[in-house]
Amino acid sequence: xxxxxxxxxxxxxxxxxxxxxxxxxxxxxxxxxxxxxxxxxxxxxxxxxxxxxxxxxxxxxxxxxxxxxxxxxxxxxxxxxxxxxxxxxxxxxxxxxxxxxxxxxxxxxxxxxxxxxxxxxxxxxxxxxxxxxxxxxxxxx
Amino acid sequence: xxxxxxxxxxxxxxxxxxxxxxxxxxxxxxxxxxxxxxxxxxxxxxxxxxxxxxxxxxxxxxxxxxxxxxxxxxxxxxxxxxxxxxxxxxxxxxxxxxxxxxxxxxxxxxxxxxxxxxxxxxxxxxxxxxxxxxxxxxxxxxxxxxxxxxxxxxxxxxxxxxxxxxxxxxxxxxxxxxxxxxxxxxxxxxxxxxxxxxxxxxxxxxxxxxxxxxxxxxxxxxxxxxxxxxxxxxxxxxxxxxxxxxxxxxxxxxxxxxxxxxxxxxxxxxxxxxxxxxxxxxxxxxxxxxxxxxxxxxxxxxxxxxxxxxxxxxxxxxxxxxxxxxxxxxxxxxxxxxxxxxxxxxxxxxxxxxxxxxxxxxxxxxxxxxxxxxxxxxxxxxxxxxxxxxxxxxxxxxxxxxxxxxxxxxxxxxxxx
Numbered sequence: 148x149x150x151x152x153x154x155x156x157x158x159x160x161x162x163x164x165x166x167x168x169x170x171x172x173x174x175x176x177x178x179x180x181x182x183x184x185x186x187x188x189x190x191x192x193x194x195x196x197x198x199x200x201x202x203x204x205x206x207x208x209x210x211x212x213x214x215x216x217x218x219x220x221x222x223x224x225x226x227x228x229x230x231x232x233x234x235x236x237x238x239x240x241x242x243x244x245x246x247x248x249x250x251x252x253x254x255x256x257x258x259x260x261x262x263x264x265x266x267x268x269x270x271x272x273x274x275x276x277x278x279x280x281x282x283x284x285x286x287x288x
Numbered sequence: 289x290x291x292x293x294x295x296x297x298x299x300x301x302x303x304x305x306x307x308x309x310x311x312x313x314x315x316x317x318x319x320x321x322x323x324x325x326x327x328x329x330x331x332x333x334x335x336x337x338x339x340x341x342x343x344x345x346x347x348x349x350x351x352x353x354x355x356x357x358x359x360x361x362x363x364x365x366x367x368x369x370x371x372x373x374x375x376x377x378x379x380x381x382x383x384x385x386x387x388x389x390x391x392x393x394x395x396x397x398x399x400x401x402x403x404x405x406x407x408x409x410x411x412x413x414x415x416x417x418x419x420x421x422x423x424x425x426x427x428x429x430x431x432x433x434x435x436x437x438x439x440x441x442x443x444x445x446x447x448x449x450x451x452x453x454x455x456x457x458x459x460x461x462x463x464x465x466x467x468x469x470x471x472x473x474x475x476x477x478x479x480x481x482x483x484x485x486x487x488x489x490x491x492x493x494x495x496x497x498x499x500x501x502x503x504x505x506x507x508x509x510x511x512x513x514x515x516x517x518x519x520x521x522x523x524x525x526x527x528x529x530x531x532x533x534x535x536x537x538x539x540x541x542x543x544x545x546x547x548x549x550x551x552x553x554x555x556x557x558x559x560x561x562x563x564x565x566x567x568x569x570x571x572x573x574x575x576x577x578x579x580x581x582x583x584x585x586x587x588x589x590x591x592x593x594x595x596x597x598x599x600x601x602x603x604x605x606x607x608x609x610x611x612x613x614x615x616x617x618x619x620x621x622x623x624x625x626x627x628x629x630x631x632x633x634x635x636x637x638x639x640x641x642x643x644x645x646x647x648x649x650x651x652x653x654x655x656x657x658x659x660x661x662x663x664x665x666x667x668x669x670x671x672x673x674x675x676x677x678x679x680x681x682x683x684x685x686x687x688x689x690x691x692x693x694x695x696x697x698x699x700x701x702x703x704x705x
Contacts, residue, residue, distance in 0.1 A: 148500075148501060148504040148505075148508070182515075185511070185515050186397065186512065186515035186516070187304060187512065187515075188507070188508040188509065188510070188511030188512040188515065189508065189511075190511075191561065191565065192561065192565075233504070233508070234303075235300075235303050236296065236299070236300055236303075238296045238297050238299065238300035239300040239303050239304065241297075241300070242297070242300045242301055242304055243304070262538070263538050263557075
């Protein structure tokens, strides 16, 4: 059964709207949503992210990575949190995503979490080979 | 929208809503068989109507309302609208009416719990319990169940039909069991879920070593039950056991599909997130303060393996103690056989062999490949090569799984070298 990550993204206006809303009502709505996925046996995990202002960005544009405070400058959407669910199909992931209590300015990006089968074609990859060798040396093979 | 897309979306909605729809209908009609039938009819209607008119905002409420109308129509058609049915019909009419307009539909968790207990009712055969649970609680189609169980579609259909007839014949009420039978009945539910899991975890026949899909369905059912009964230690214990065992899926088979034993598994392939979820479930079981039952103890053993960075780091003394507790709480030759292995790891093969020989002399596990395969293993470690080889070949002859048989034959052959 595939796993999907539901990634919550909101624009600045939606984040500000969120701040002006009754926080308890927000918690209740999200709590009910989480509970519905938990009781359906599909929720594996997830977390909310703290204010983007507390975050920082590590940029690999130059040879030495550069650390910049605050949210990523040019993008207009902020990541606020995520869920990981295990469901029977892409369509089921979409059905759960649609039930999330979010409003205009917010989006959920839904991405499948990769598993072993995604790398089956890379069995001859150097890293995979190294791992095999390493296992032989440790006598765990 | 293409009809195929709608079909897949309807399937997804069904997967999410069906248990609650069937549970709500069964509660209203008192008849789980009828509830399942009218829910299926509503599903067919949805497949006809939604491609044209779009999927309603609250598909669960829509399906429930349509199914209720079908139930009423059925009673009217069969002129069975006696006083009791008339009252039910009036109630259903009113509720169907309201749910059409209601923005939110609030199914009751208790109804889903009733559904679980009825699907696993002891009047049903194990096979029927499994089929009905996957169908009405898991929301799987007959075709999906057939594929996962490796049986023909007609067989699954027959099992579901028979199950419904049996429940009707025994006049099984749509209720959770009363306190005097609660423990036994809950135990029955747990064993159905664990049976589905183990059927997927190590296929008992054919050459499929792992049927991950089926095991994951059992996990999903286990999570549903843990959501319904969060304060039952054995529900959490079973969930913990399944999570911990499933965490090793990716490491259990080699690229060619052959099995890799625990000692040889690449532990970097174990699913750390799943191990963590398993340990949390076990912690929740312990937090009830009611002690560990057989599932909790098995989970504790799985946890000992999960936390050992390497096979050599395994805390075998602790595992022996947990097995001793388990064999007192839930005595079984399989537990004793596993205990023998743990003892052999903790204090040497001779001590393990003593337990195995005791089991063998009592005639336990006759006809199973498990005892001779463990015995062969222990004899090999003691350097009694000829006896070991003979025992492993006996085991190979008894194995019903092609992959397991191949492993045993290889082991015997390796001893000759």
